[in-house]
Amino acid sequence: MKQIAVLFLLFAVLLISGCGGPKAPEDRFSSYINAWKTGNFEDMYTYFTEETKQQMNKQDFIERYEKLNNDLELSVKDIVIPGDQDIQKDNEQTVRLPFAVDMDSAAGNISFEKEAVMKLEETEDGEEWFIDWDPSYFLPELEEGDKVRIQTLEGERGRIFDRNGSSLAVNGTAVQIGATAGEMDDAGKKQLAGVLGLSIEEINEQLAQSWVQDGYFVPLKTVASGEDALVQKATAIPGATTSSKAVRVYPYGPSAAHLTGYVGEINAEELKGNKGYKEGDQIGKRGLEQLFEKELKEKDGVQIFIEKEKEEPVIIAKTEPKNGKDMQVTINAELQKLMYAKMGGEAGTASAVNPKTGEVLAALSSPSFDPNEFSRGISGERYTQLQDDPLQPLLNRFAAAYSPGSTIKPITAAAAIRAGKLDPASGKEIAGLQWQKDSSWGNYYVTRVSESTAPVTLESALVASDNIYFAMAALDTGAEQMKKGLESFGFGEEFPFTYPLRASQLSNSGEFDSEILLADTGYGQGEVLTSMTHLAAAYGTFLNEGNMMKPILLLHEKPSVWKKDLVTNEQAAIIRKGLRGVVENGTAKAANVEGMAISGKTGTAEIKSEQGTTGKENGLFVAYDANEPDFVIALLVEDAAGQGGSKAAVNKVSDFFVEWKNY
Known part of the structure; x- marks a missing residue:
């Protein structure tokens, strides 16, 4: 009986072991896919046939395909394998299993279909299916010996x-002047340093970089493609050579x-x-x-x-x-170029605005810098020179706000007229060169340049630039109405321009909290500030039926009114007559050139730390040609006291108009 029991037990064990067998090939392939999806290349390798492993060791496989996976930024989205009916059986030991791969990469989607060969092999635990690896299972058409490349387009x-x-900004090329590593001796380095304005230490530092090997080109300085003489002089030195470089060109x-x-x-x-x-x-x-x-x-x-x-x-x-x-702006580059030239390198800024459309035709800051130096790669020494320059060429002055001086007077007049507090034809009796409202002002007086023998009207006040007249007009209008009037011209609010400019202000607090401040504001001192673009746009009101246009920078932006009905046509005509008188008989006679009817208003803004002291003077002139009022120019020259204040601005604008007419 014992022998029968032993035989029965042995038969049962054999029966059970015989029922196990290998996993189905698709199940094994699924496990391989899971390892692939998670980037576990070590596990992937375990599913390869012995023949595959003999042809490619584990470490080589892991290093190559991990690197490809990372470099190409591969991410498996899905791998589809078929059901039993799609598996092709070559024999009892070999099957073909089709699969479809869908994955993302640094270059987009990669999708392909392939047929994996799987073989049944003996293991310590019995038979199992293994993959007869082929590189094309990983990437389509990849074979042993091929190289996989990734290229930036x-x-x-x-x-x-x-x-x-x-063209204001385009894509071009520049020339990199450099040295071929290992081919330049100390004498050559010294000579090249002198040609390029570098030190020998700087050249040695570049040649000593970790990536540099003998025969490599090492760039030292990038210059404009047109600097042929410099390039020829440099490349005449043994070991020096050049290379082309894509750069932004201005x-x-x-x-x-x-x-x-x-x-x-x-x-x-x-x-x-x-x-x-x-x-x-x-x-x-x-x-x-x-x-x-x-x-x-x-x-x-x-x-x-x-x-x-x-x-x-x-x-x-x-x-x-x-x-x-591509972007197209309203700027007229030739107008801007000429206007910049007329600044003559002096510190200041200018803007030109079309009064009918609001298109900004010029916006410049002087002095300036060459943006091509920056796009090619400016040296630290050169940048320090620009930073330390007392004229501050890196400062963008057209984005800043300045005291407008007497150029505010037409705007003061418009605000006072609109408030019903100023009759343009009615004269004000003003005596002497100094005036104060009453003794409460203490030692503070408003001063004008010349006396008047007759009652001062708006027109004569503009021609003579009478500070007292406009101080009186501001006081007559009152703080509340004057604030409202200037706000109607956009002071005290964000300037609606695509390029960010500092907003014009009424005062530091936004209020007129003293009579002296209100009076000073009336003739452009006090704490009132404006950009030249805003000032030019404001003058456009007098040329556009009392409407100030929204300033435009993008060419295809539709013109629109920013501030409406600021003055009537009759009132605008009176102001325009006064502005023409400024040039014919007043403070801007230098601009009274033949063949044009230049009109405008001068301004001299004294910049001082406190009242009673002397400060720097900025000279301003806002002008247009009444015969062809295509644009209004507002130009400011900083620290112009030595040139007669506003006279410096008048001369520059006058010269510009004369040359522009024949441009």
């Missing part, structure tokens, strides 16, 4: 054009630098605040380049391809590059 940054299609250079701004390599702080950028990318640093960065920014494409030894490369994924959007 560069998009182009959007260009910036002026209203006439002239054809109008310093004349439009503060407007266009420039691009430069993104820094760590900018990387934190800007998604979609990587180290080494270019980004707008100032001006229009920064303002329109989102629109101008290109998007590079990427392609992944397989490089074969004797065949054409096989592209397996590709994302096309997308160029940035």
Whole structure:
């Protein structure tokens, strides 16, 4: 009986073990897929046949395919394997299992279908199915010996054009002058340093970088493509050579630098605040380049391809590059260039605005800098020179607000007339050169330049630039109505311009909390501040049926009224007559040139720390040609006391109009 029991038990064990067998091939392949999806290349390797493992060791497989997975930014979305009916059985030991792969990559979607060969092999635990590995299971058409490449397809940054299609910022090339590592001796380095304005230490520092090997080109300085003489002189030195470099080019250079701004390599702080950028990318640093960065920014494409030894490369994924959007602004680059030239390098700013449309035709700051230096890569020494320059060429003056001086007087008059507190034809009796409302002002007086023998009217007050008249007008109007009047011209609120300019202010507090402050504001002193663009736009009111247009920077933006019905046509005509009189008989006689009817208002704004002291003087002139009032210019010269205050501005504007007429 015992023998029968033992035999029965042995038969049961054999029966049970015989029922186990290997897993189905699709189940084994599913486990392999799970390892693939999670990037576990070590586990993937365990599913390979012995023959595969003999041809490629584990470490080589893991290193190669982990690197490919990371470099190509592969992410498996789905791998579909069929049911039993789709598995092809070659024999008892070999099956073919079709599968379909769908994954993301740095170059977009990669989808392919393949047929995996699986073989049944003996293991310590019995038979199991293993994958007869082929590189094409990982990427389509990949074979042993092939190289997988990833290539950036560069998009182009959007260009910036002026209203006439002239280039303000475009994509071009520059020349990199450098040295071939290992081919330049100390004498050559000394000679090249002198040509490029570098030190020998700077050259040695570049040549000593970790990536440099003998025979490598090491860039030392980037220069404009037109600097042929410098390039020839440098490359005549043994070991010196050149390379082309894509750069942003600014054809109008310093004349439009503060407007266009420039691009430069993104820094760590900018990387934190800007998604979609990587180290080494270019980004707008100032001006229009920064303002329109989102629109101008290109998007590079990427392609992944397989490089074969004797065949054409096989592209397996590709994302096309997308160029940035071209921008066209209202600026007339030639007008801006000429106006900048007339500044003669003196500190100041100017703006020109079309009174009928609000289009800003010029916005400049002087002195300036060459934005091409920045786009090519400015040296630390050169940047320090610009920073330390007492004229502050890096300061954007057209974005700033200044005391308008007497150029505010037509606006004061308009506010007083609108409030019903000033009759343009009725004269004010004013005696002497100094005036104060009453003794409560103490030792403070409003001073004018010349006396009058007859009652002062609005027209004569504009011609003579009578401070006392406009101080009286402001006081007669009263703080509340004067504030309301200036606010109707946009003072005290955000200036609605695409390019951010400092808002014009009524006073530091926004109120007229003393009679002296109110009186001073009436003739453009006090604490009132405005940008030249706002000032030019405000004068457009007198040329546009009493309406001030919203300032426009983008060419295809539809013109619209910002402030409506500020003066009547009759009132505007009176002010225009006075502005013409300023040039014919008043403080701007130098602008009374033949063939034009230049009209405008001068201003001298004294900048001082406190009343009773002497400070610097800024000279201003706001003007237009009444015969062809296509634009109003507002120009300011800083620290112009030595040039007669406003006379410096008048001369520059006058010269501009004469030359522009024949441009």
